[in-house]
Amino acid sequence: RIPGLKGPRGWPIVGNYFDIVSNAALQYDSWGKQYGDVYQVQLGSTTVVIVNTPTAAKNIFLTNSHALSSRPVTYTFHKIASTTAGLTIGASPYDDSLKRKKKGIAAALNRPSIQTYIPYFDRETRAFIDDLMTYGKAGTVTIDPLPMIQRLSLSLVMTINWGVRIPSIDDKLFKEIVAVEEELNRTRSTVGNAQDHIPILRLNPFNPTSAKARIMRERRDEYLAELSSDLAKKMQEGTNKPCIQASVIKFKEVELTETELTAISLSVLGGGFETVSNTMQWSIAFLAQHQDIQDKAYEEICKFQGSDEPLCDASDDQKCGYILGLAKEALRYFSVIPLALPRETIKDIEYEGVRIPSGSTVYMNAWACNRDPELFPDPDRFEPERWFVRPDAPVFAFGLGYRMCAGHLLAMRELYLIFMRLLGSFRIETSEKIDCDPSKDMKLPTDLIMAPRAYRVAFKPRNERRLVESLANTA
Numbered sequence: 001r002i003p004g005l006k007g008p009r010g011w012p013i014v015g016n017y018f019d020i021v022s023n024a025a026l027q028y029d030s031w032g033k034q035y036g037d038v039y040q041v042q043l044g045s046t047t048v049v050i051v052n053t054p055t056a057a058k059n060i061f062l063t064n065s066h067a068l069s070s071r072p073v074t075y076t077f078h079k080i081a082s083t084t085a086g087l088t089i090g091a092s093p094y095d096d097s098l099k100r101k102k103k104g105i106a107a108a109l110n111r112p113s114i115q116t117y118i119p120y121f122d123r124e125t126r127a128f129i130d131d132l133m134t135y136g137k138a139g140t141v142t143i144d145p146l147p148m149i150q151r152l153s154l155s156l157v158m159t160i161n162w163g164v165r166i167p168s169i170d171d172k173l174f175k176e177i178v179a180v181e182e183e184l185n186r187t188r189s190t191v192g193n194a195q196d197h198i199p200i201l202r203l204n205p206f207n208p209t210s211a212k213a214r215i216m217r218e219r220r221d222e223y224l225a226e227l228s229s230d231l232a233k234k235m236q237e238g239t240n241k242p243c244i245q246a247s248v249i250k251f252k253e254v255e256l257t258e259t260e261l262t263a264i265s266l267s268v269l270g271g272g273f274e275t276v277s278n279t280m281q282w283s284i285a286f287l288a289q290h291q292d293i294q295d296k297a298y299e300e301i302c303k304f305q306g307s308d309e310p311l312c313d314a315s316d317d318q319k320c321g322y323i324l325g326l327a328k329e330a331l332r333y334f335s336v337i338p339l340a341l342p343r344e345t346i347k348d349i350e351y352e353g354v355r356i357p358s359g360s361t362v363y364m365n366a367w368a369c370n371r372d373p374e375l376f377p378d379p380d381r382f383e384p385e386r387w388f389v390r391p392d393a394p395v396f397a398f399g400l401g402y403r404m405c406a407g408h409l410l411a412m413r414e415l416y417l418i419f420m421r422l423l424g425s426f427r428i429e430t431s432e433k434i435d436c437d438p439s440k441d442m443k444l445p446t447d448l449i450m451a452p453r454a455y456r457v458a459f460k461p462r463n464e465r466r467l468v469e470s471l472a473n474t475a
């Protein structure tokens with residue numbers, strides 16, 4: 001244990017592990033009230049520093065940005081599930097290769113690059129609205145929007161990566177990637193893989209977590225190889241679309257290896273798919289039961305673009321303040337990665353007289369930071385307007401410092417456009433109560449990225465004639 005740092009005492013071998021499995025973010029938050037803003041827990045053999053408030057998070061992750069620039073190496077993900085194509089950025093410890101990959105992804109996801117993806121945003125969000133109209137039979141039947149929102153976010157990252165679209169929710173590759181990426185994200189959970197912290201469990205040759213992780217890695221390797229070879233063929237023929245993988249030349253100054261380039265694409269795929277779709281899936285369930293927020297959003301959208309145009313201009317860069325506030329509030333309220341991604345210190349850091357040594361594992365409780373009553377008064381209330389009062393409040397959902405989300409600009413732009421077009425096109429309705437309290441209604445509380453349980457809602461067009469016309473214009 002780290003001398004001078006408080007924290008709950010645990011059991012031999014397992015430490016505090018079994019206290020946190022049912023709801024880690026809430027348990028860490030509750031311990032924070034007892035042991036302070038920064039304290040330590042024992043997860044089996046791993047000592048973990050928990051950072052539980054915005055002030056401490058800014059102090060630790062921003063002031064010591066470089067010292068906190070690494071990620072711990074875990075057993076399930078790094079040793080078993082990690083693809084042979086190289087470590088994603090989010091999973092890479094700090095080294096020269098990480099620095100090169102970070103430069104590469106920064107070039108691929110900066111503002112000027114995002115500008116070149118606008119046609120992709122346009123096409124995928126239109127296809128999403130079209131899907132909701134088609135499968136929801138113009139609001140006459142209820143549907144589970146998850147596959148449609150997953151298709152949108154996946155197709156967008158696939159186009160950016162390899163220039164390949166996911167045309168429909170019935171697509172075979174779509175189903176395969178959804179299944180594999182969901183399972184692989186589970187192998188990265190700091191809560192759901194007991195063997196990461198309790199090494200004795202690794203000796204079990206029938207360990208189901210390891211067996212599943214191995215299969216998922218093989219399945220991922222298979223579609224990655226296929227995507228890469230298809231692209232190589234198209235590049236030879238000169239028929240490829242502009243995308244990250246085809247821009248190897250653009251990154252020449254960074255001198256990325258083939259493996260690093262693949263790792264960048266994999267990072268965009270892994271980082272940008274489940275995060276965006278789960279944020280939307282929670283939001284839709286919530287909005288269906290809060291017509292007042294939908295009406296306010298619609299009123300603001302109409303002020304911005306008139307009531308006759310359901311689909312806003314795709315190049316609108318977050319100018320409708322209410323919808324921007326709504327997107328940030330969705331990120332805050334649902335905090336789909338409640339514990340962000342784990343960090344490891346590469347240097348000693350000092351916090352209030354305590355020395356946290358190099359090599360320590362540190363978690364930011366993004367959930368607790370996002371519910372801090374001083375920064376976000378009445379934090380359990382969903383209130384887009386709060387972002388007018390504090391437009392520059394940190395969006396803890398993206399993490400902080402050197403390893404903060406590399407796709408945050410793209411994610412904001414994407415969420416904004418989805419909300420604009422979704423709420424400009426439909427009134428979302430439900431006649432049944434949907435449980436969507438993010439503190440307890442998650443599908444699996446040990447996941448890395450939290451998803452709500454399945455539900456169904458109706459998407460009633462606000463102006464059916466105009467929507468049909470707008471969608472027809474796309475064709």
Ligand code: HEM
Pocket residue numbers: 089090091092102105109157267268269271272273275276279331336337340341342343397398399400401402403404405406407408410411
């Ligand atoms: C709702 C959307 C998203 C959320 C909530 C989210 C959240 C996060 C969080 C919490 C981290 C860890 C930050 C830290 O350690 O401080 C992260 C890292 C990362 N995210 Fe996102 N993300 C989102 C969308 C995206 C998108 C769209 C992309 C790519 C297109 C992306 C790519 C990445 C990458 C590559 C990293 C690793 C950064 C590093 O380790 O240096 N994310 N994200």
